[in-house]
Amino acid sequence: MDFAWSDQQRELLDAVGRFAREQLNYDVIENDRNAVFNHEAWKKCGEFGIQGLLVPTEYGGLGQDPLTTVAALERLGYACKDNGLLFSINAHMWTAVIPLVFNGTEAQKRKYLPGLCDGSLIGGNAMSEPNSGSDAFALGTTATRQGGKYILNGSKIFCTNGPIADVLVVFANVDKSRGHDGITALLVDKDAPGFDASHKIEKMGVRTSPMAEVFFENCEVPAENLLGKEGGGTFLFTRSMTWERGCILASAVGSMQRLLEKCIRYANERKQGGQSIGKYQLVASKLVDMKLRVESSRHMLYHYGWLAGHRKAVYLEAAMTKLHLAEAWVKCAEDAIQIHGGYGYMTEYEVERELRDAIGAKLYSGTSEIQRNIIASLIGL
Amino acid sequence: MKILVPFKSVLDPYEAAAPGGSGATAKSVINPFDEIAIEEALRIRERGEATEIVGLTIGPAAVDEQVRAAMAMGVDRAIRVDDARSLDPYTVARILRVLVEEEGPQVVLMGKQAVDDDSNQTGQMLAGLLGWPQATFISKVEFLENKTRARCTRETDAGLEVIEVNLPAVMTADLRLNEPRYVSLPGLMKARKKPIDVRTCEQLGVKVQPLTTVISTARPPKRCAGMRVESVEQLVLKLKEEAKVL
Secondary structure, eight states: OOOOOOHHHHHHHHHHHHHHHHHSOSSHHHHHHHTOOOHHHHHHHHHHTSTTTTSOGGGTSOOOOHHHHHHHHHHHHHHOOOHHHHHHHHHHIIIIIHHHHHHOOHHHHHHHHHHHHHTSOOEEEEOOBTTBSSSGGGOOOEEEEETTEEEEEEEEEEEETGGGOSEEEEEEESOGGGGGGGEEEEEEETTOTTEEEEEEOOOSSOTTSOEEEEEEEEEEEEGGGEESSTTOHHHHHHHHHHHHHHHTTHHHHHHHHHHHHHHHHHHHHOEETTEEGGGSHHHHHHHHHHHHHHHHHHHHHHHHHHHHHTTOOOHHHHHHHHHHHHHHHHHHHHHHHHHHHHHHTSGGGTSHHHHHHHHGGGTTTSOHHHHHHHHHHHTTO | OEEEEEOOEEEOTTSOOOTTSOOSSSOEEEOHHHHHHHHHHHHHHHTTSOSEEEEEEEEOGGGHHHHHHHHHHTOOEEEEEEOOSOOOHHHHHHHHHHHHHHHOOSEEEEESSOTTTOOOOHHHHHHHHHTOOEEEEEEEEEEETTTTEEEEEEEETTEEEEEEEESSEEEEEOGGGOOOOOOOHHHHHHHTTSOEEEEOHHHHTOOOOOSOOOOOOOOOOOOOOOOOOSSHHHHHHHHHHTSOOO
16 A cells, blocks of 8 residues: 555646635635535536546546545645535535446446536436435335336435536336335436426535435436446445545545644634643644544545555445544534634634534435444444 | 747745745745746637747756646647756856757747746846847737737836837736636646657757856844834934934
8 A cells, every 4th residue: 555646646636736726715705605506616627627537538537546536635625615616526426427437338428427527517416315314225216117218206305416417316216116126326317307406405514515305206217317227226326325435525634634734823823821822732632633633534535545446345444434534524623613712613714614514524425323333234243 | 830938947936935945845836927928828829829839948857847737738848958056047048049049939938037036037138149029028919910020018117018029029928918727637647748858958058157146045034013102203213223224
C-alpha cells in the first residue's frame, strides 16, 4: 500500500485545489440560506473533470483509479466550501454514474455517460420510500412489464438531485412475491410520462443540494432502460452502495482539514485572559482530538481507495469508513463551533453551516446504526 | 500567425512563503501576468487569428509542472531553457531573443512583470534587442490589415492610451486584459502527451553573466501600534524626531 503521490497525481490534486478555490466559493452563504443549487458551479466541475474522475476515458471520463479519485474529492472538499454542491456531485457519481459504468449496456453508457461526465447531465437515484428506509429492500414501488415498456407506480422520498436530475436510477419491484429477487433498477428520464420530481423538500443542511419527493403514476419507461438484469436490483444497489459508503465522505475529510486549520488560526489569534485561547489546555485538547480525527479519517479513506482499486473485498471497509468519517465530521464541526464560541454560532463565520452540513452524513448511505449492524455482523456477532 | 508566450514560474502568491526560504516546500505557479498573456494568446487562436502558440520558459526540471499547466491551458508546444540560476531581466531578454529569432513569431506576448521580483523590464528589453515595436501594459488587442498591424489599448497612469504597432511586435499584458481559464483535468492529461523541448544556454550560444546579485531578503518590519498625540505641535515634533519623515 503506497500513499505517496506520483508527480502526476500531485499535479492533478493541485489542479483540483486551485480550481475549487478560485471557481466554486461564491454566494455560498446566500445559496445556503435560500436553498439554491449552483448550476454554474456544477457545469464548471463537469468541464473541469470532477464528475468523470472514475469513468473510463472511452465514455468521456478520466479513467482514474479509486485512490486518486477519493484523494481528488478530498482536495475538492478542502478547497470548496459549498458542501451541498459536493453532496450533489457525490450522489450523482455513486448512485447514477457507478451503476451505469458497472451495469450499463454499451448503448446506455454511450447515451448517458459523456453527458454525466461533462456536466451537461445530472443524475441521482431513487431508493428510499416513506415506509422503507433502513429496510431498503422492502420497497413498495412496482414496475410492471407491458410490451416494450415498464409501467412504474409508487413514490420515493429523500431523492437527492431529484428536482434537477435529468436521469434517475429508480428501484422498483417487478414481482413482490419474489421479495428481494424482484427488485429491479430502471433508468428514468425526467421527461418520462407519469414522472414527477417537482416536490422539493426543505432540510437542515447541505441546503444547496436539492432534494425531492418523487412520484410515479403509471410512469412509462422503455424496456431498454432496464439497468442490469430484471430482478438484479438488489445486487446492483449493494454494489453501488458499497462505493457510496467508501467514497461519499472523501470531501468531508477535506472539509475537516479546512475546519482544523481554521480553528488553529482562530485559537492562535483569539486572546482571552492575556493569552491565546490555544494555550488553554481544554482548547488545545479539542484541537488535538480534531487532528487525530482528520488523520484517522484520511487513512481509512485512502485504505478503502487502495483496496477498491486492487479489486479486494471492501464491504466491511466501506461500512467502517462511512461510520468513522461521518461521526468524525460531525464531532469536528461541533468542536469547531465550541472553539469559535459565540462567533462560531453566527452564520457569517461559516462554521455553523459546516455542522448543519455534516449531520446528514450520519443518516444518508445507511445510518450510523446500520453501519454498526453491518460491521457487527461481519466481525462474527 | 504564430504567437510566442514566454512565462516565468514564481512562488504561488496565494500560499504563504517565507522570504529568503529555500522555496523547496512552497508551491510554484505560472506568474499571474504571464497566465493572462497565455489566455490572450489562446483567445486569439480561438477566434481564428493565430495558428500556433509556443510556450517558452527558463528554469530547472521542476518548472515542467508549470510548463504542463501552460500546455493544459492550450499552449501547443513548449520550450524550456534548462537553467536553475536566478537571472536578471537583461539576460532573460538575451535568451528570449535567440529563441524568437529561431521561431519567427509575429507576436511575443508576455506578462508586464513577474510578481516575485516586479522588474517590469524583460518585455521592453526584448523589443529593444530585436528592434521590434512594443506595446506594454495592454488591456486590449485587435489585429488589423491582414494581421500586419495591431491596435493595443495600454493602461497608463494618465488613462487608457490606444496605439498601433506594426507586426512583429512584443506585447506585455496588464491585469485587466482577461481572466485566465482554469486548467481542466482532461487538459492536464492531454498536456502530458505534448512535447517539451529542453535546451540550454550553451546550445543557444548565450553567455550567462548575472548582472545583479540578491544580497538578502527579509520580511517587511511589523507594523507597531499607533499612538495618540495631544496637539498638532506634538504631532510635528514626533514626525520629525521619532518617525524622521519630516
